[in-house]
Amino acid sequence: MAVAQGAPPRGALLSFKIPRGRGAxxxxxxxxxxxxxxxxxxxxxxxxxxxxHLAPGSPWDREGKQLSAAVVRNLNAKYGLSDPFFVQYGxxxxxxxxxxxxxxFQYEDQPVSALILRSWPPTAVIGLLAFLMIVIFGIGxxxxxxxxxxxxxxxxxxxxxxxxxxxxxxxxxxxxxxxFSVSLYRISGGNFSLPTGGFALDQHLIMPVVTLATLPIAxxxxxxxxxxxxxxxQDYIRTAWAKGLRERLVVTKHVLKNSLIPVVxxxxxxFAVLITGSVIVESVxxxxxxxxxxxxxxxxxxxxxxxxxxxxxxxxxxLANLIVDLLYTVIDPRxxxx
Amino acid sequence: MDDTFARFRWLRVPALLTVVGLLVAACGxxxxxxxNLAKDQTLRVNIVTEPxxxxxxxxxxxxEGSIGGMISEPLLHVKPDLSDAAPATAASYSVSSDxxxxxxxIRSNAKWNDGKPVTGADFVYAWQRILDxxxxxxxADPFFDGTVAGAADYANLDPTKDxxxxxxxxxxxxxxxxxxxxxxxxxxxxxxxxxxxxxxWMSAPVRxxxxxxxxxxxxxxxxxxxxxxxxxxxxxxxxxxxxxLVPNTNYWGNQPTVxxxxxxxxxxxxxxxxxYLNGELDEVNVPLANTQLVKNDPVLSKQIxxxxxxxxxxxxxxxxxxxxxxxxxxxxxxxxxDRNALTTNVLQGRSAPADFFIxxxxxxxxxxxxxxxAFDPAAAKTxxxxxxxxxxxxxxxxLIRNTTANKQIGEFISxxxxxxxxxxxxxxxxxxxxxxxxxxxxQYSLYVGGWGADYPDDQDWFDIWxxxxxxxxGGYSNPAYDALxxxxxxxxxxxxxxxxxxxxxxxxxxxxxxxxxxxxxxMFLVKPYVQGLTTTASDFENVGDLFYTRVSIAQH
Numbered sequence: 001m002a003v004a005q006g007a008p009p010r011g012a013l014l015s016f017k018i019p020r021g022r023g024a025x026x027x028x029x030x031x032x033x034x035x036x037x038x039x040x041x042x043x044x045x046x047x048x049x050x051x052x053h054l055a056p057g058s059p060w061d062r063e064g065k066q067l068s069a070a071v072v073r074n075l076n077a078k079y080g081l082s083d084p085f086f087v088q089y090g091x092x093x094x095x096x097x098x099x100x101x102x103x104x105f106q107y108e109d110q111p112v113s114a115l116i117l118r119s120w121p122p123t124a125v126i127g128l129l130a131f132l133m134i135v136i137f138g139i140g141x142x143x144x145x146x147x148x149x150x151x152x153x154x155x156x157x158x159x160x161x162x163x164x165x166x167x168x169x170x171x172x173x174x175x176x177x178x179x180f181s182v183s184l185y186r187i188s189g190g191n192f193s194l195p196t197g198g199f200a201l202d203q204h205l206i207m208p209v210v211t212l213a214t215l216p217i218a219x220x221x222x223x224x225x226x227x228x229x230x231x232x233x234q235d236y237i238r239t240a241w242a243k244g245l246r247e248r249l250v251v252t253k254h255v256l257k258n259s260l261i262p263v264v265x266x267x268x269x270x271f272a273v274l275i276t277g278s279v280i281v282e283s284v285x286x287x288x289x290x291x292x293x294x295x296x297x298x299x300x301x302x303x304x305x306x307x308x309x310x311x312x313x314x315x316x317x318x319l320a321n322l323i324v325d326l327l328y329t330v331i332d333p334r335x336x337x338x
Numbered sequence: 339m340d341d342t343f344a345r346f347r348w349l350r351v352p353a354l355l356t357v358v359g360l361l362v363a364a365c366g367x368x369x370x371x372x373x374n375l376a377k378d379q380t381l382r383v384n385i386v387t388e389p390x391x392x393x394x395x396x397x398x399x400x401x402e403g404s405i406g407g408m409i410s411e412p413l414l415h416v417k418p419d420l421s422d423a424a425p426a427t428a429a430s431y432s433v434s435s436d437x438x439x440x441x442x443x444i445r446s447n448a449k450w451n452d453g454k455p456v457t458g459a460d461f462v463y464a465w466q467r468i469l470d471x472x473x474x475x476x477x478a479d480p481f482f483d484g485t486v487a488g489a490a491d492y493a494n495l496d497p498t499k500d501x502x503x504x505x506x507x508x509x510x511x512x513x514x515x516x517x518x519x520x521x522x523x524x525x526x527x528x529x530x531x532x533x534x535x536x537x538x539w540m541s542a543p544v545r546x547x548x549x550x551x552x553x554x555x556x557x558x559x560x561x562x563x564x565x566x567x568x569x570x571x572x573x574x575x576x577x578x579x580x581x582x583l584v585p586n587t588n589y590w591g592n593q594p595t596v597x598x599x600x601x602x603x604x605x606x607x608x609x610x611x612x613x614y615l616n617g618e619l620d621e622v623n624v625p626l627a628n629t630q631l632v633k634n635d636p637v638l639s640k641q642i643x644x645x646x647x648x649x650x651x652x653x654x655x656x657x658x659x660x661x662x663x664x665x666x667x668x669x670x671x672x673x674x675x676d677r678n679a680l681t682t683n684v685l686q687g688r689s690a691p692a693d694f695f696i697x698x699x700x701x702x703x704x705x706x707x708x709x710x711x712a713f714d715p716a717a718a719k720t721x722x723x724x725x726x727x728x729x730x731x732x733x734x735x736x737l738i739r740n741t742t743a744n745k746q747i748g749e750f751i752s753x754x755x756x757x758x759x760x761x762x763x764x765x766x767x768x769x770x771x772x773x774x775x776x777x778x779x780x781q782y783s784l785y786v787g788g789w790g791a792d793y794p795d796d797q798d799w800f801d802i803w804x805x806x807x808x809x810x811x812g813g814y815s816n817p818a819y820d821a822l823x824x825x826x827x828x829x830x831x832x833x834x835x836x837x838x839x840x841x842x843x844x845x846x847x848x849x850x851x852x853x854x855x856x857x858x859x860x861m862f863l864v865k866p867y868v869q870g871l872t873t874t875a876s877d878f879e880n881v882g883d884l885f886y887t888r889v890s891i892a893q894h
Contacts, residue, residue: 057769
């Protein structure tokens with residue numbers, strides 16, 4: 001095949017072969033969205049970098065005994081902080097392209113990537129479990145409440161979601177510890193109780209997951225209920241009932257699919273928030289997760305750790321949004337991407 | 339200002355044995371046979387924060403000292419009554435008649451946890467390393483500031499511009515090992531306090547071959563490469579969760595009774611408290627909010643351990659600004675705060691009032707010198723009016739770190755100053771890093787600052803008020819004070835030295851360099867089955883952690 005001379009037409013890279021069919025255009029859409037991550041991350045890095053350096057205080061400031069001036073100079077030299085701002089910025093960008101996220105200031109000389117890989121798994125496990133609970137219970141009780149509107153079931157769900165949505169995680173966490181850990185321990189004479197905190201793949205997970213999931217369950221339940229009630233009033237549902245379809249069929253095939261569209265758009269950001277960690281839940285239950293690591297990094301001005309965590313969070317949020325968009329096409333055939 | 343107070347501390351002395359230790363030694367076995375001992379000799383404590391490093395050259399915080407003090411052993415360490423530094427890895431030491439040469443004799447049976455002997459060269463290497471500008475050791479200053487000969491240049495040596503000069507600087511330091519069992523340090527000037535530097539846990543030896551093999555920044559991050567010489571060694575590290583210690587079987591002294599120490603890293607004090615109640619921790623710092631509850635509880639009140647700490651707080655006056663450029667104005671502010679009300683009501687009886695500088699537990703403790711600053715609101719107002727005129731025209735910017743405890747203390751002091759003096763107080767509550775930045779830039783009038791002892795010697799305390807010190811921000815300066823402290827720092831005769839420091843303290847209090855407020859106490863709960871706990875005013879993160887080697891766990 002002859003190679004065309006001169007500049008390729010605009011967009012040639014992505015539309016080299018015009019794919020046919022829905023699957024192919026969807027694939028192209030995904031590729032394009034992922035490529036868009038590059039400029040997005042560039043802006044995220046730039047903004048974070050500037051804000052970080054604008055924030056008062058240096059990584060070497062202390063509350064109590066101060067580091068001597070000579071030590072501060074040596075630390076600046078060691079971590080390249082004595083270079084001009086743009087030199088530091090340029091060096092960081094080059095390193096990131098090579099997947100080198102630098103060494104932590106706070107944990108002397110340890111690579112930031114290793115610190116993140118170490119603290120993310122506990123956060124991800126708890127976040128995923130909480131997300132499962134939210135999807136099952138949030139949507140479940142929301143739909144049931146809507147179908148049984150103005151009965152005691154409905155009132156119970158609305159009551160729960162009001163209380164759940166207005167109870168901060170640190171309050172709920174401590175209440176759970178007092179009831180299921182401390183009081184149960186005392187009542188049972190030390191024979192049975194949930195562990196107060198810490199991370200392990202056993203009953204340690206129960207209280208943190210419940211604490212993390214309660215507020216989003218309340219929120220998703222309300223949202224599902226409202227959206228289901230709206231769908232129930234639509235003409236096509238009346239038609240379905242009029243056709244004499246059974247309740248199960250009406251609900252699963254017609255109501256649920258349509259009422260889930262706003263819920264799915266809310267679940268995307270919820271997922272991103274859960275999986276990037278809650279500093280409160282991680283502190284209350286002493287979980288060695290990334291939410292806590294990030295807050296500690298910010299308060300101690302651990303620049304490389306702040307940047308690397310922000311990049312990770314941005315990627316997760318972008319991917320969660322992409323998944324939501326893809327899910328729309330599954331739920332609602334009218335939505336076309338690409 | 340309480341919790342994250344940075345300081346370093348010295349090590350415990352294993353030379354003295356507990357009764358249990360003696361029994362074990364007599365039986366000639368490492369397995370305790372005493373009938374009342376629990377089968378599981380595990381001690382579970384909370385160090386609150388994950389250590390940033392366990393490399394003696396990189397450590398700086400008390401939560402690092404709590405572990406560092408057990409796994410790394412320097413030449414000497416402190417006695418339980420804090421009166422002196424006793425032999426540790428060094429069996430003995432001698433000081434030349436001019437006070438400039440210190441010779442340490444290292445124990446022939448001192449060993450690393452891999453069985454190799456500890457030598458003088460290991461100390462030379464560790465100290466050269468801490469003084470290498472390229473390592474940027476955070477606590478290099480006790481080693482170069484007026485101490486090790488040839489190290490004064492550290493302050494002028496830029497690691498990038500003067501890179502070529504560094505090897506000569508390192509080789510020119512007054513550190514040598516004439517033979518395997520001797521370590522000699524030459525000093526810049528006679529320094530009677532140098533025994534405390536030799537007992538700082540960051541002055542522990544470091545193995546060159548280990549650092550070379552694993553890398554300067556890697557060797558202290560995994561149990562397998564953490565070759566240390568203390569009575570315990572690290573067996574497990576789980577980031578932001580816990581660090582487990584087990585006895586170093588090659589240690590020269592007696593093996594400790596406790597065979598496992600689990601140091602949890604729990605930052606939430608309610609979580610730690612719940613763990614204690616559920617028998618998952620053996621000692622815990624009582625959360626401030628639970629103070630009364632614990633005191634009134636019939637069971638818990640019997641488990642309270644109340645230990646004064648060598649940490650003291652004061653009002654830091656910015657002496658560059660009116661009205662605090664006036665000595666009488668500073669004194670008036672000092673006299674206007676009711677320390678008893680502060681410690682009883684705000685601090686819930688967990689701190690002791692102090693209108694003097696040197697805390698209880700130190701040689702220089704002289705509460706009588708505080709009379710000048712004693713609470714006297716009427717006299718305070720008169721003094722202020724005579725010094726600078728109508729108090730209602732004075733507005734003070736009061737810088738406060740935004741934590742609950744600090745805000746409560748700040749609120750109380752502001753109210754006292756407004757009521758007792760009639761001045762206006764503008765509370766500036768901001769995040770910790772910004773507060774430090776403003777302090778350094780002198781953008782404040784008033785701030786509550788403090789000091790925690792590095793080691794229990796007056797020199798460590800008095801030096802911070804010398805002109806130009808980096809640790810007090812207010813800019814206090816009095817040539818008479820400087821001269822007295824300088825003379826005392828190099829005086830070997832203990833009585834004469836104390837007399838000079840007392841005079842200096844009197845000047846500092848009468849000048850109201852700071853308005854001294856309170857001494858911190860630890861309020862802990864300790865399970866009754868923890869036997870032999872030896873608490874000191876200088877414990878690191880938990881009461882008794884300087885002497886955990888003396889602890890045993892009774893049956894329970």
